[in-house]
Amino acid sequence: MNTYNIAALAGDGIGPEVMREAVKVLRATEKRFGFKLVITDAPVGWAGIDFAKKALPDITLDICKRSDSILFGSVGLPDRDPTIPKEERPERAALLRLRKEFGLFANLRPVKLPKVLAHACPLARERQGEGIDILVVRELTGGMYFGQPKHTEDLGGGQQRAIDTMVYTTPEIERIAHVAFKAAQLRRKKLTSIDKANVLENGILWREVVTRVGKQYPEVQLDHMFVDNGAMQLVLKPTQFDVMLCENMFGDILSDEAAALGGSLGMLPSASLGATNGSRTFGFYEPAGGTAPDIAGKDLANPIAQILSAALMLRHSFGLNEAAAAIESAVEHAIESGLRTGDIFSPNEPNVRRVGTRVMGDAIAAVV
Ligand code: IPM
Ligand code: MG
Numbered sequence: 432m433n434t435y436n437i438a439a440l441a442g443d444g445i446g447p448e449v450m451r452e453a454v455k456v457l458r459a460t461e462k463r464f465g466f467k468l469v470i471t472d473a474p475v476g477w478a479g480i481d482f483a484k485k486a487l488p489d490i491t492l493d494i495c496k497r498s499d500s501i502l503f504g505s506v507g508l509p510d511r512d513p514t515i516p517k518e519e520r521p522e523r524a525a526l527l528r529l530r531k532e533f534g535l536f537a538n539l540r541p542v543k544l545p546k547v548l549a550h551a552c553p554l555a556r557e558r559q560g561e562g563i564d565i566l567v568v569r570e571l572t573g574g575m576y577f578g579q580p581k582h583t584e585d586l587g588g589g590q591q592r593a594i595d596t597m598v599y600t601t602p603e604i605e606r607i608a609h610v611a612f613k614a615a616q617l618r619r620k621k622l623t624s625i626d627k628a629n630v631l632e633n634g635i636l637w638r639e640v641v642t643r644v645g646k647q648y649p650e651v652q653l654d655h656m657f658v659d660n661g662a663m664q665l666v667l668k669p670t671q672f673d674v675m676l677c678e679n680m681f682g683d684i685l686s687d688e689a690a691a692l693g694g695s696l697g698m699l700p701s702a703s704l705g706a707t708n709g710s711r712t713f714g715f716y717e718p719a720g721g722t723a724p725d726i727a728g729k730d731l732a733n734p735i736a737q738i739l740s741a742a743l744m745l746r747h748s749f750g751l752n753e754a755a756a757a758i759e760s761a762v763e764h765a766i767e768s769g770l771r772t773g774d775i776f777s778p779n780e781p782n783v784r785r786v787g788t789r790v791m792g793d794a795i796a797a798v799v
Contacts, residue, residue: 434467435749438498440491442476443521444722445732445788446504452734452792453502453741456761459799460745460754471498476506476521476722486524495529500748502741503529503717508724530571535703535715536603537610538569539743540686542693545766551694551775560670563692566618567675568611569682571703573603574633576679597633599678601640608644610704611676615651621673623654625661625681637678658685665689686719695774696720697733700740702747714748716740726773730787733772735762738795761798770794 437457441450454470461468473491474482482488486506495501506521517523529535544552544563552559578596586592608624615622624641628634638655645653656664658681664671665685669692677685690699699719704712718736726732739762746755766775769783776785786794 432465432467433749434469435500436498437468437470437744438491438495438501439470439472440475440495440501441472441478441504442506442525442722443478443508444505444724444727446476446478446506446722448728448730448788449718449732449734449737450502450504452788452795453737455792456738456758456796456799457741457745459796460751460757463757463799464751464754466749466751466754470502475503475525477508477511479521479525480512480515480519486519486521487528492532495533499711500713500744501529501533501715502744503715504737505718505720505722507722510724527576529715530703531577533713533715534572534705535713536570536572537607537704538567538571538682538686539610539614539702539704539747540567540569540682540689540699540719541565541743542567542686542689542699544693545763547767548694548775550777550780552692554666554669554692558666558668558670563669565669565672565675565689565692566614567677567682567686567689568607568614569686570599570603570607570678571682572679573599574679597631597678597680599633599636601636604637604640605644608641608676611674612644612648612651615674616648619673620650621652621654623656623661623672623675625656625658625675625677625685627658627681628655629657633678641676661685662688665692690719695733696736697772697774698735698739700736700738700743702740702743704747710750712748714744716744716748730789731773732788733774734788734792735772735795738762738792757799758795761795764798765791765794768794 441447473494479488542565575597578598583593626634626637628638703715742755742758745751
């Protein structure tokens with residue numbers, strides 16, 4: 432029987448409760464499809480700081496290194512302990528560190544608005560067309576997030592200067608462009624590359640390299656769009672997009688905007704992939720929504736983003752396409768049958784039932 436080792440890092444806020452539901456669903460697929468998942472829990476984020484005074488405890492990093500993939504919850508509680516310096520806080524010390532450590536340069540964020548959730552989309556129905564279905568491909572280990580120099584200096588007299596640096600090299604742009612073109616080949620064959628080539632050196636290089644890589648994918652239609660226009664086009668005519676290719680920070684911003692079009696951040700999974708080694712790709716899978724501390728521990732969170740992240744893991748890291756599809760259709764089924772967590776609930780919708788995290792997870796696991 433094929434065995435896969437998974438590091439499960441639930442983290443903070445709603446992380447543990449949505450992770451519990453994803454594991455429940457994974458266990459159901461394991462039974463049905465006959466493979467074995469060895470799932471090892473490890474603390475991260477504030478949970479890591481509480482456990483070992485480090486957002487990414489050594490033991491957690493060890494477990495990740497010995498695993499085939501990481502299933503991640505979420506980290507970061509803005510109001511907890513301001514005395515912990517910024518470099519040691521979970522966002523940088525755990526999340527960004529893991530991205531860098533495992534070379535997870537390709538972040539895939541698929542946004543899909545199911546027809547039955549049209550009411551949860553902030554756009555008027557006529558703008559939703561036949562449905563919104565966008566894949567944001569975000570570069571994840573370069574750009575302003577990691578570029579050096581990066582620091583804040585004292586200018587004296589109580590004044591400071593903060594510096595972040597945007598840096599990209601040709602190979603960094605090439606490898607993420609290939610990921611985006613390949614994804615487009617499997618979809619509607621349209622790629623919109625986002626940049627700021629009218630102002631930034633980075634934008635000019637980005638556009639040149641993406642255009643060159645595009646020559647190898649003649650069946651994919653390539654367009655370029657400035658990021659400000661891209662942000663506007665997303666709300667004016669989101670149906671024009673198939674795959675959007677973005678550098679790190681533009682992708683951070685546009686993927687949240689796109690997620691809102693998909694009904695709720697609570698529905699958006701993501702896959703962060705490193706280089707492929709033989710048939711296996713080490714990956715890091717997480718919901719895009721964050722820790723949502725206001726609703727944590729109340730059985731209110733939508734577990735779907737975490738559950739769909741687990742499906743992406745089965746597909747991209749283990750090649751278990753059937754099992755991944757089974758999870759995705761179980762999610763669709765739960766929604767079509769009228770189950771709604773608070774984020775996608777509307778009192779005006781007929782025949783729906785407002786449910787908590789557990790009931791939603793149980794329903795999805797039962798259909799798998
Ligand atoms: C995301 C998040 C992170 C990012 C934060 C938590 C560091 O917003 O994954 O989109 O900016 O990359
Ligand atoms: Mg973000």
